[in-house]
Amino acid sequence: MSSQSTASNPGLIHLFGHAGEDGSISLQAIRDRASKQLTRFATLAEEELAARQISMPPAISLVSCPGCSLTLENNHPQADDILTWLDGNAKVSSLFKEVEVLFEIVRATEYAGETFPESSCFHIGLTSAGPIAYFEDHVCSQQ
Numbered sequence: 001m002s003s004q005s006t007a008s009n010p011g012l013i014h015l016f017g018h019a020g021e022d023g024s025i026s027l028q029a030i031r032d033r034a035s036k037q038l039t040r041f042a043t044l045a046e047e048e049l050a051a052r053q054i055s056m057p058p059a060i061s062l063v064s065c066p067g068c069s070l071t072l073e074n075n076h077p078q079a080d081d082i083l084t085w086l087d088g089n090a091k092v093s094s095l096f097k098e099v100e101v102l103f104e105i106v107r108a109t110e111y112a113g114e115t116f117p118e119s120s121c122f123h124i125g126l127t128s129a130g131p132i133a134y135f136e137d138h139v140c141s142q143q
Contacts, residue, residue: 027109034102034133041095041124042131048092049126052085054078060126062086062096063138070096073123073138096124103133 049060060082061074070093072082086092100122107116121138124131 027106030102030105030109034099034106037095037099037102038124038131038133041092041099042126044095045092045126048085048089049082052081054081054085056126057128059128061123062126063121063123064096064100069093099124099133103135107135 045060045062046056049056054060055078058076059074060072060076062070063073064070070086072079072086076082103122116135117137119137120135122133123136123138124133
């Protein structure tokens with residue numbers, strides 16, 4: 001990610017650290033920020049889920065698609081409680097979106113020039129071994 005103004009942009013420097021001599025931000029800096037935000041999201045989610053006595057395992061798979069709100073993808077025994085937690089939870093939705101955007105930047109950079117299908121949606125899996133972030137085909141249905 002390179003721009004004449006990148007090196008002097010305090011917002012970008014705050015997010016990704018200092019720019020290189022040429023004003024660029026390294027892909028590793030973006031990956032590191034994405035990983036940090038994923039961990040932050042998982043910590044928030046796990047705290048809020050534990051407060052509602054929602055347990056892991058089994059894993060909780062969250063997905064966001066274009067035109068859809070954040071929702072539960074998998075069949076969890078406490079699915080109704082998880083969906084209630086997600087409904088209108090602006091803090092969780094906002095942080096999820098931040099993580100998604102960062103991983104989108106990484107994916108777009110790693111696969112420059114490729115076009116991804118609209119069915120490729122961003123997922124965060126919350127597991128007892130830690131969070132995972134990935135893109136996978138998914139057909140959204142409004143709940």
